[in-house]
Amino acid sequence: GAGVSQSPSNKVTEKGKDVELRCDPISGHTALYWYRQSLGQGLEFLIYFQGNSAPDKSGLPSDRFSAERTGGSVSTLTIQRTQQEDSAVYLCASSLGGDRGFHEQYFGPGTRLTVT
Amino acid sequence: AQTVTQSQPEMSVQEAETVTLSCTYDTSESDYYLFWYKQPPSRQMILVIRQEAYKQQNATENRFSVNFQKAAKSFSLKISDSQLGDAAMYFCAYRRRTGNQFYFGTGTSLTVIP
Numbered sequence: 001g002a003g004v005s006q007s008p009s010n011k012v013t014e015k016g017k018d019v020e021l022r023c024d025p026i027s028g029h030t031a032l033y034w035y036r037q038s039l040g041q042g043l044e045f046l047i048y049f050q051g052n053s054a055p056d057k058s059g060l061p062s063d064r065f066s067a068e069r070t071g072g073s074v075s076t077l078t079i080q081r082t083q084q085e086d087s088a089v090y091l092c093a094s095s096l097g098g099d100r101g102f103h104e105q106y107f108g109p110g111t112r113l114t115v116t
Numbered sequence: 117a118q119t120v121t122q123s124q125p126e127m128s129v130q131e132a133e134t135v136t137l138s139c140t141y142d143t144s145e146s147d148y149y150l151f152w153y154k155q156p157p158s159r160q161m162i163l164v165i166r167q168e169a170y171k172q173q174n175a176t177e178n179r180f181s182v183n184f185q186k187a188a189k190s191f192s193l194k195i196s197d198s199q200l201g202d203a204a205m206y207f208c209a210y211r212r213r214t215g216n217q218f219y220f221g222t223g224t225s226l227t228v229i230p
Contacts (some may be wrong), residue, residue: 031216042207042222050216089159097216102149102168105209105218107161 002026004108006092012114013082021077021111025094032075033105034067035091043091049075050097082115089113120210122221129198130229136183137193137224139208146170147213150184150191155223156204164206167191169213195226203228 005024013019025032034046045059049069060066064082069075079086089112093105119142129135141150152164167175167184174182179196195202208221 033218035220040225043220045218045220048216056217091161093161095216102151102166103211103216104149104151104163104166105161106163107153109158109160 004092004094004106006090006108006111008111009109010112010114012116015084015115016081018078018080019082019113021079021090021092021113023075023077023092023094023108025073025075025092026106027073029094029096029106030072031095031097031103032069033093033095034075034077035093036061037089037091037110039088046077046090079113082113084115087113087115120208120219120221122206122208122224124224125222126225126227128227128229129195129202131198131200133198134194134196135198135226137195137206137208137226139191139193139221141189141191141208141210141219143189143210143212145212149211149213150182151209151211151218152180152182152191152193153207153209153220154202154204155207156201161207165193198228200228200230202226 007022030051033048035043049055064080067077089110091110092108095103095105121140148169150167165177183192205223207223210219
């Protein structure tokens with residue numbers, strides 16, 4: 001079946017502009033995650049959604065970052081008033097979720113954001 | 117809080133040789149899951165291998181195997197007969213048995229020398 005997809009694959013924006021990044025998870029996956037990966041760095045957790053539960057926003061670096069997940073499927077990560085330090089690859093992942101079982105994450109190809 | 121440590125930022129291996137990537141983690145849980153993910157230059161993260169903490173037997177997937185030492189909280193990845201396509205960033209990850217939060221290490225960049 002189809003994997004996790006993200007759009008756009010690359011985004012160049014001017015400092016101060018808002019951007020929206022989209023993630024389409026694997027059908028049937030109840031858990032959805034957003035990560036940020038700066039050049040040559042590891043994964044920085046941003047936010048995750050599990051079913052209809054309130055999202056875990058503990059990783060969002062500032063109130064300029066927000067995310068929503070509509071209908072338990074597609075998710076949008078919004079960055080307002082972008083700064084140059086927001087330049088990174090934003091990765092989305094989904095998993096079956098639930099408390100038991102491996103429920104490994106399946107990742108999308110990422111969106112490379114460049115703020116000029 | 118759980119932390120995952122990969123102490124080797126970079127490693128290199130000769131083609132056809134064996135290399136071991138290290139990973140340690142900190143947890144007070146007794147039951148959890150461990151993963152190794154591979155991120156090639158295309159940046160698509162791919163699951164390489166996974167391990168359940170309550171299983172003593174080390175997981176194996178073709179040329180990839182792990183050395184899971186629960187008492188030492190160590191989860192190293194061994195790649196045998198290394199191939200050029202193994203060149204990538206490798207991330208170790210931890211997940212509690214309950215809940216969905218994953219914790220990733222900072223990664224090890226593996227170079228395969230022809």
